[in-house]
Amino acid sequence: MSGHSKNDLKVLLSKVAEGDENAFGQLFKSYYNQLGDFVMRITESEPLTQEIVQDVFLKIWINRDSLLAVNSFKAYLLVVARNHTFNCLKQIAKEKYQKNEWIKTALQHADSNVEGSSDSNPDRLIDEAIDLLPPQQKKVYMLSRREGKKHLEIASEMNISLETVKKHMVLALRFLKTYLRAHINFLIFFVPFF
Structure with missing residues (x-):
């Protein structure tokens, strides 16, 4: 995903884990497009992909302390992105289902009111x-x-x-x-x- 050597990446992740915002910026720039391509293949939606990629990087920043224990950042990043993407898609499907159920109930209610009027x-x-x-x-x-x-x-x-x-x-x-x-x-x- 990135052109960083394994040692350079370890140093970069170490700096991010210490709270170095510049190092996080480098990490973000290095992986943003590749991660976007990965997520886009799943979502097929550019706005949703952008939102998910940003959320993934936000999670990485919030949980930056755990970066030192990560052996393969690329694998870690893809797993976090995949899990977050599937959770987002499940949430969207759930909301769509609930909206459809609400519409169906409202229409049935409207029909019964119309039939009774x-x-x-x-x-x-x-x-x-x-x-x-x-x-x-x-x-x-x-x-x-x-x-x-x-x-x-x-x-x-x-x-x-x-x-x-x-x-x-x-x-x-x-x-x-x-x-x-x-x-x-x-x-x-x-x-x-x-």
Whole structure:
């Protein structure tokens, strides 16, 4: 991995073990790229590789006292890197699994709420909206849409002007459209969000 002779490496590791930051810098420069190549073959992710290599060198610095007992630094470095890489990959897999389980649970919960609500039945949703209309708008809407009466017939039956019938229909349809859009957009937005 590095061009250091065995004796030079022992001296360098000894200096690192004593807390020599310059020696640690040399060790870092000597092994960073090679260790990165090793880790990259496992992770296939450059950002993750960089993070792991830095973590490995941080571990080496924190545990620098143990460097004097290391017979083969290259083997030691690769074992530390391999173990840390596999631990990171396990953690990522665990987090991904937990996230997927959370999403699955949230979607099931959302589905059960939608199935149990009036939103899942368009006719019931429309009926809810109609019930919220002011009395005159509701009556005009019901006579027009449910009983199929013409605007002129509604005006005559309710003893109001044709323009008032038209105004009530416009307002009723606008409210119904807004109400339905709000509830449908909520469902469309809510479910994919998880």
